[in-house]
Amino acid sequence: MSCSRPFYLMAAVNMVVASIARVVNIAEDQDTEGKVTCVGTNDVTEPMDNKQEQSKDGEMPVAPMTKIKVAVVILTTVAAVSSYFVAFLVTTAMAAPVLNLTTLAVAAGVCVTVTPFVWINEWKLIRYPALRRTINALRHEVTVLNKEINFLNMEVLELEIELERMEEETKELQDITKMQDKNIDELVDLVKENQQILEEMRDYLRQAVLQDIIKLILRSDVDRDGMLNKVEAKTLEFNLKLSLDAYGIVFDTDKFYRAIGLSPSLVNVITIVKRLLPDQTDELSSSNSIGTEDEEDTDSDEDNKDDAYDMFYIPVERESRMLCPDTLRLCNEYFHKMGRRPTLMSLAPTESWRRSLRRLRCDVGLGGCDCDEES
Numbered sequence: 456m457s458c459s460r461p462f463y464l465m466a467a468v469n470m471v472v473a474s475i476a477r478v479v480n481i482a483e484d485q486d487t488e489g490k491v492t493c494v495g496t497n498d499v500t501e502p503m504d505n506k507q508e509q510s511k512d513g514e515m516p517v518a519p520m521t522k523i524k525v526a527v528v529i530l531t532t533v534a535a536v537s538s539y540f541v542a543f544l545v546t547t548a549m550a551a552p553v554l555n556l557t558t559l560a561v562a563a564g565v566c567v568t569v570t571p572f573v574w575i576n577e578w579k580l581i582r583y584p585a586l587r588r589t590i591n592a593l594r595h596e597v598t599v600l601n602k603e604i605n606f607l608n609m610e611v612l613e614l615e616i617e618l619e620r621m622e623e624e625t626k627e628l629q630d631i632t633k634m635q636d637k638n639i640d641e642l643v644d645l646v647k648e649n650q651q652i653l654e655e656m657r658d659y660l661r662q663a664v665l666q667d668i669i670k671l672i673l674r675s676d677v678d679r680d681g682m683l684n685k686v687e688a689k690t691l692e693f694n695l696k697l698s699l700d701a702y703g704i705v706f707d708t709d710k711f712y713r714a715i716g717l718s719p720s721l722v723n724v725i726t727i728v729k730r731l732l733p734d735q736t737d738e739l740s741s742s743n744s745i746g747t748e749d750e751e752d753t754d755s756d757e758d759n760k761d762d763a764y765d766m767f768y769i770p771v772e773r774e775s776r777m778l779c780p781d782t783l784r785l786c787n788e789y790f791h792k793m794g795r796r797p798t799l800m801s802l803a804p805t806e807s808w809r810r811s812l813r814r815l816r817c818d819v820g821l822g823g824c825d826c827d828e829e830s
Contacts, residue, residue, distance in 0.1 A: 525577050532570045664702050668695060668728050676721055683719045688712065691724070699767070707766035714766070727766070 675691035676683065683691065692708050699706045714727055 528573060528577055532573050535570070660702075664698075664704075665729065667698055669725055671695060671698060672721060672724050672728065681721050683715060683721065683724065688715045688719065695728075705768040707768070710766040 671694045672691060675687050675694065677687060688711075692706075692711055695711070696706050696708065711727075715724065
């Protein structure tokens, strides 16, 4: 019995050491759990002073001190079990009393029974920190995702508010568009009315010009014989040129002298001047259109006859926007071909206007005219 006491003492010491190691590990485990970061924080606090990197498989590596502690606990428990086993063998060989053998067997059985639990707990203690870190990392990710979800919900609310505002603006724009449609109709009516007023003003201006010119013609007949001599014709030509220049009309004095020479009566001169003002049956717009080739051939004699009395012109370059669309188109083609605009266009509402247009067509290079005859 005395020989087995050292083994009893060794077994008792080993069990005490294993129990102390177990208590220390439990305390460290609780301390580590207390240092773990709570859910909702930005960073995860490591249970050790220095943060350790995770291994490739996602688990945290075991610290060296933890390995030493585990090794000490395992060695102590193995030594305790071995001590009890040796003590049991020695006691049995020395024929110890049954009571001592029973006590030793119970103590050894308890030690052997507790040892696997100690080893399992040590393995769990090694695994718990890594699991807690993983769980805390997942909780942190959940917190971040919750914040992002809240942020997205706020953006959705802002977008809904923006959508409502855009719908209101769209409705306002639709109302404005409906109002503008009405305003456009009113504007078109006003434009037509303005065009009519301009036409009336233009007619009034032509009548005023014609009235002034007729006054000049009547005043030029000094001797009141109804005929114009050379002196009276010269005075009338000078006065007509001044009056027509004021209205932007070019007056061909050479043709005027030829016309006066053919028929120097006041009635003939007034008839010539009335070419400035077309009557209601021979409107200027009806004479602006470009005739066909057949019409141009049949009216060639009349053109040659009227050409001598075609002495009133407007500067096309300055007044081109007042002409008809066909004339404007020909003027633009003439400008692109010649590099300059045609200078004059006849004001006569008769076939002389067509003759001017045919001459313009020849200059542009269009068909329907005899360029040699026109030149």
